[in-house]
Amino acid sequence: MLHQPQLPPPGFAEGVLQITLITLTASSALHHCLFPPGDPRAGCSAPGIVVLGLNRSHAKNALSKNLVKMMSKAVDALKSDKKVRTVVFRSEVPGIFCAGADLKERAKMHSSEVSSFVSRARATINELANLPVPTIAAIDGTALGGGLELALACDIRVAASSAKMGLVETKLAIIPGAGGTQRLPRTIGVSLAKELIFSARIVDGEEAKSIGLISHVVEQNEAGDAAYRRALALAKEFLPQGPVAMRVAKLAINQGMEVDLVTGLAIEEACYAQTIPTKDRIEGLLAFKEKRPPRYKGE
Known part of the structure; x- marks a missing residue:
């Protein structure tokens, strides 16, 4: 803070x-x-x-x-x-x-x-x-x-x-x-x-x-x-998007632009992996299922 x-x-x-x-x-x-x-x-x-x-x-x-x-x-x-x-x-x-x-x-x-x-x-x-x-x-x-x-x-x-x-x-x-x-x-x-x-x-x-x-x-x-x-x-x-996803998306794009495509895809894979264990990912799926806006916390 x-x-x-x-x-x-x-x-x-x-x-x-x-x-x-x-x-x-x-x-x-x-x-x-x-x-x-x-x-x-x-x-x-x-x-x-x-x-x-x-x-x-x-x-x-x-x-x-x-x-x-x-x-x-x-x-x-x-x-x-x-x-x-x-x-x-x-x-x-x-x-x-x-x-x-x-x-x-x-x-x-x-x-x-x-x-x-x-x-x-x-x-x-x-x-x-x-x-x-x-x-x-x-x-x-x-x-x-x-x-x-x-x-x-x-x-x-x-x-x-x-x-x-x-x-x-x-x-x-x-x-x-x-x-x-x-x-x-x-x-x-x-x-x-x-x-x-x-x-x-x-x-x-x-x-x-x-x-x-x-x-x-x-x-x-x-x-x-x-x-x-x-x-x-x-x-x-x-603002409505998942905070963790936004951060790793920026990281994937920035790093990927400086390397060849194969290396860039590996960077994307590593960044995607960071979103899998997050609470926000689960919240996104629940919100979709329950037809409501997600309540992301950046976790």
Whole structure:
């Protein structure tokens, strides 16, 4: 279970990561805003959905050292909480998802610091990718560089048609360093990924959907949170399923994609075997027999 954190010291303002745990008791190891069950500000009443919200408005949610540190703590806390069923990653800043690295901070770093920071950011994004539950990126605004790499680490991406996305690092004489060169070609194909990275091209939501970069595109609404609302609706679709099955299904897919088919099928077999002795599997069969919704407990 996540534990109630100590609030940061007075004057703390650098890199806020807002966490909304919807109908879950508890919290974040960060400066946060926590909505209790039933609070209308949470925007959802479904149990088990956790919303991670970037809120560094003065810097367009740019990834500073402090923000990456807080993200790492948040992801680490979520990793072992069995009550968490789905994680939605969003921005609390209108028109922005994440602008990528904090270039003002980067300009003050020694080259050795840059290497260390990029390694930390890469490790944090890898941890996000390896969360055992489904993750959804809700892209209601601009996602560039490391911002798009964050989204690529999520299982599913939903974007507003007006959102802008791109891996633009080559414009700065560097390359994507937090997984972009690996996850983008695995998502949209090698040739097109090379074209987008070589050209530093930025695409909107409609084009992103057409090339397979995102799963869903929605027209933006007046509130500027259309992608977030679609992501929450999608997250709710996942909730009725067996928690153990969801976790091992993700594991089977992720591991299987990195190996040949024969090895992948062996991974599937091993993962399926993990569901056989569970109480949830028996509950699913009983619910089917009794013509009622199953009551899964993740056991």
